[in-house]
Amino acid sequence: MVLEFEKPIADLELKLQEMKDLAKGRDVDLSADIQSLEEKIQILKKETFQNLTRWQRVQLSRHADRPYALDYIYEISNDFVELHGDRNVKDDKAMIGGLGDVDGRTVMFIGQQKGRNTKQRQERNFGMANPEGYRKALRLMKMAEKFGKPIVTLIDTPGAFPGLEAEERGQGEAIAKNLKEMFKLKVPVICIIIGEGASGGALGIAIGDKVYMLENTWYSVISPESCSSILWRSWDYKEQAAEALKLTASDMLENKLIDGIIPEPLGGAHKNLKDMSQTIKEKIIEALGELDKLKPEKRIDARIDKFCSMGVVNENK
Structure with missing residues (x-):
C-alpha cells in the first residue's frame, strides 16, 4: 500500500x-x-x-501494514500468555490482554487489536471494543494489581463500538468505570498510543502514570472525518478538520496531554517492526525504572493530579 x-x-x-x-x-x-x-x-x-501535515499523519497511523498490538507484544515480550473473557458475557476479540516477560519482569499487556484481512477485521470488529472488552481489560488490570505486576496498554482504535447491543449492555458505564478504577490502581501503568486514539474508546484504557504516543499517531475526541461530517455535513473537509483538531503527537505534547513522543523509523513504524519494538521496549523499561521509585500512594496522587490539571485555564482579571 x-x-x-x-x-x-x-x-x-x-x-x-x-x-x-x-x-x-x-x-x-x-x-x-x-x-x-x-x-x-x-x-x-x-x-x-x-x-507531514496532520491529515497525512492520520493516514500513516492507519496504514494497512502498520503493526498492531499483538505484533509489538510478541516482539517486546517472551512467553506471552493471552487471557480471555470478562467472566460475564463473552470474550471480546477487539480487546486483547495477557502476561508477558520483559527483561525478566512479568508485565500485563492490554490493547486493542485490528485485523489484517476481511475475516480478521470482522472477528476483531475493526478494533472497536464492546462493553465486555472494557470489562475484560479491567479484570486483567485488577489481576495485575493483585499480583503486583505493572500494566502496559497499547491503544489503537477508531472508537468504542457504537452498536445498539453495545449501548444496551452499558458501553458508557463500562468505559466510565475503567476511568475511575484506573486512577486507583496501585501498580505502575504505562499507556502507549500505537495507531489511532479515538474518543472514549481509547481513553477507556489510557489512564496511566505515563502516556506516550508513537510519532505518527493521533489522539482526539473525534476523528477528522466525523468532525467534518458534523461541521460541514460532508467528509470532504477532513483535512481542515484534522488541522483544527490538533490531534498529532507533537500537538498533544505541546498541550501537556501526554508525557512523551516515541520516534518511529523513517517512513513509519511498519518499515521496521523490530527497531520500533525495541524502541518501545526501551521506553517501557525506562518508565518502569522511574515509577518503581515511587510508593503506590504517590503514584496514584500524581496520576490524579496529572489528569485533573488538563484543560484548566487561568484567566487574569
Whole structure:
C-alpha cells in the first residue's frame, strides 16, 4: 500500500530496483548511479516525513501494514500468555490482554487489536471494543494489581463500538468505570498510543502514570472525518478538520496531554517492526525504572493530579 504523499518516493524506488536489475542482468557497472539515486531517495524521504501535515499523519497511523498490538507484544515480550473473557458475557476479540516477560519482569499487556484481512477485521470488529472488552481489560488490570505486576496498554482504535447491543449492555458505564478504577490502581501503568486514539474508546484504557504516543499517531475526541461530517455535513473537509483538531503527537505534547513522543523509523513504524519494538521496549523499561521509585500512594496522587490539571485555564482579571 502506497499513500498519496509517498508516490514520488515509490516511483524513485521502482527506478532504483530497475537499475539494480539492469546492472545484474547485463553485468554493467552502475554502482555510481545506484548510489546517487539511493542518496536522492533518502533525502526525499527525510524531507517528506519531517514535513507531514496532520491529515497525512492520520493516514500513516492507519496504514494497512502498520503493526498492531499483538505484533509489538510478541516482539517486546517472551512467553506471552493471552487471557480471555470478562467472566460475564463473552470474550471480546477487539480487546486483547495477557502476561508477558520483559527483561525478566512479568508485565500485563492490554490493547486493542485490528485485523489484517476481511475475516480478521470482522472477528476483531475493526478494533472497536464492546462493553465486555472494557470489562475484560479491567479484570486483567485488577489481576495485575493483585499480583503486583505493572500494566502496559497499547491503544489503537477508531472508537468504542457504537452498536445498539453495545449501548444496551452499558458501553458508557463500562468505559466510565475503567476511568475511575484506573486512577486507583496501585501498580505502575504505562499507556502507549500505537495507531489511532479515538474518543472514549481509547481513553477507556489510557489512564496511566505515563502516556506516550508513537510519532505518527493521533489522539482526539473525534476523528477528522466525523468532525467534518458534523461541521460541514460532508467528509470532504477532513483535512481542515484534522488541522483544527490538533490531534498529532507533537500537538498533544505541546498541550501537556501526554508525557512523551516515541520516534518511529523513517517512513513509519511498519518499515521496521523490530527497531520500533525495541524502541518501545526501551521506553517501557525506562518508565518502569522511574515509577518503581515511587510508593503506590504517590503514584496514584500524581496520576490524579496529572489528569485533573488538563484543560484548566487561568484567566487574569
